Amino acid sequence: MGAVIAPSILSADFSRLGADIKDAEAGGAALIHVDVMDGHFVPNLTVGPAVTRAVRKVTQLPVDCHLMIENPDHYVAEFAEAGADMISVHVEVARHLERTLQAIKDAGAKAGVVLNPATPLESLSEILPVADFVLLMSVNPGFGGQKLIPWVLDKALRLRQSIDRMGLSTRIEIDGGVTLDNVEQVAAAGVDIIVAGSAVFGSGDARGATSALVRKVAALAEQGRRA
Secondary structure, X not given: OOOEEEEEHHHOOHHHHHHHHHHHHHOOOOOEEEEEEEOOOOOOEOOOHHHHHHHHHHOOOOEEEEEXXXXXXXXXXXXXXXXXXXEEEEOOOOOOHHHHHHHHHHOOOEEEEEEOOOOOHHHHOOOOOOOOEEEEEOOOOOOOOOOOOOOHHHHHHHHHXXXXXXXXXXXXXXXXXXXXXXXXXXXXXXXXXXXXXXXXXXXXXXXXHHHHHHHHHHHHHHHHHHO
């Protein structure tokens, strides 16, 4: 199975959020990604559990909450209760990471670890078997519309090799700067979930943009099966 597309509502029109999500879903989105920023860990302030709850009401797709916040332990249960199916926390702020991941699982969600671009993969060496997924940031977090940092794709490839070598089922997610022009390169790096914000909701046609990304990734997967 090839990679799937997870549109990020960070770039959506919040005056018509439900309609935007429905458009992305109709275009073949597999998940809906919610970027949660607290204005402390990253220099931006976005949404919280109330918006997550609203997203949950308008889609049957898995809701993927990326917590770019300090003290995530204080909030994981609240986001799970609001309807998050996946919750990821940054290794840079989670001091007791194993405990945080277990709290996410205890709340009924899949537990993920996030690495900023400059955070080495070695920081995952002890925790990788515990994580359901790893989210690699391909931009420095905080704002949408940035360009993908290309060497993060090599980081994804190395992570893919580690996961396969260890015989784990951990999924790899990537977030930041994904466009129709580079989505094939991202998928080829062994990524399972590709987050796209501006490329979907900044296009003016969320359904068409999502569909185009899905088709490119599917074509790459088909080539791999034939090889």
